[in-house]
Amino acid sequence: MGFLSLFSKKKPEKLEKLPSGSFRVSAAGQISASTLPGAFPEETMKEIGEVFVQAFRTAQEQGLPLKELNLDFAGAKIAGREARGGAVVFLTPRKF
């Protein structure tokens, strides 16, 4: 049984490499334009966009209105610009 289970083990999910490009997300979370490769999942774009839209909105509520937000990760930079309640998001993976 131990031998069989070795073969039935699930393969680990393939790591998605972050592409370079930008997209626009509305305040409602809809993606209206993108320069990212078609293979990049729209759901992921929405997730990233939602983080920026929410950050801009809550910062405004705190009395700290932002026009731009830059997230500096070890492997990439993600920048967002506030656009009428929505955001334009730029993905820039780092080159090692």
Next chain:
Amino acid sequence: MSQQRNILIVDDEQDVLELYQARLSKLDCAPRVMTADSGKRALALLASESFNLLITDLNMPGMDGFQLLTIVRAKYPNTRTVVISGVVDDQYRARAYGMGIDLFLEKPGSSDEMQTFADCVEGVLARESAGGFRGVQSMSLVDLIQSECMAGASCVLKITNGPMAGRIWLQDGDVIDAEAQGLKAEEGFRKILEWRGGSFEKLPQDPGRERAIFNSYQGLLLDSAQTLDMAEAGDLGLDGEGDTVEGAQSLGALGPISRCGGVELALTVDAGDPTKIRSWAVENEKDMGAWAHEQMSRFADLGSKLNLGQLKQAVGVGLKRHVALLPGKEGTLCVGIQRSFSQSEVRETLKEISVKWAS
């Protein structure tokens, strides 16, 4: 070594604030100039550190200049106050002087007027460094008592230092009684002399007052001077590096961070317990702490979902001020940096802050 002077300018117009800040930073005494765009924000800054001088506009939405001055005069009596107003109105001027301000100026409209404004501010700061009590003129309390006694005066000196008030009874040039904070006679006199600033008023004689002090005024002043010297030596021991920022020790890491150029506010949220918040010059630390913690968690979650590695920092370019969130072993650090800083200046400041935060 003389300490750096702290100036706080309050005006609802951001451009005006930046203009004054740039000019006053160049004064000979090289003061640290901070700005606040509302009375509420000014009070948050005043609660975080001590300021030698407050310069405020009168017409502001929400809390106006008079409301701010009322609070400042009561809570921070040692802070000198200057009013700058675009409205030149004698009633405003009289009301402001009645509140005990040091100077009422018209908002400068030309480079010459700006120079005059800077000179006036420097003059007030020079007066501030001389210290003393403000009544009809600025003088030390010891000088005041001495001069009244030498003149053989019979009167009551009412001394006010913020919420505290005391009285010294003089009769024919002798100190006969004193009272302050529940202390009477010589103890009361010593208590009043511990106050380093405030204002005084000369009231008419109180003939019914019984004598409770029998020491001569010279003896009293000598005893009090000795006590003050000892207290001052104690203060120096506590001050350590001679910080001008009040409560720097209790601020922990925020103390050195608050002194980085351009930093307008700072807050830390404990990693283990997000309700543990320390702040400097933050108006609503609970809300801002919760916001900083939540944003940091969301950014970090996004990074781990996309396999982007550790979040180094999040920097927001703001309309009022720039905001940065920095993760650390102890928790999250949130700092506000003045709006006029360019992106490269913000980067440099954050480098400096990162080093202090990491250490």
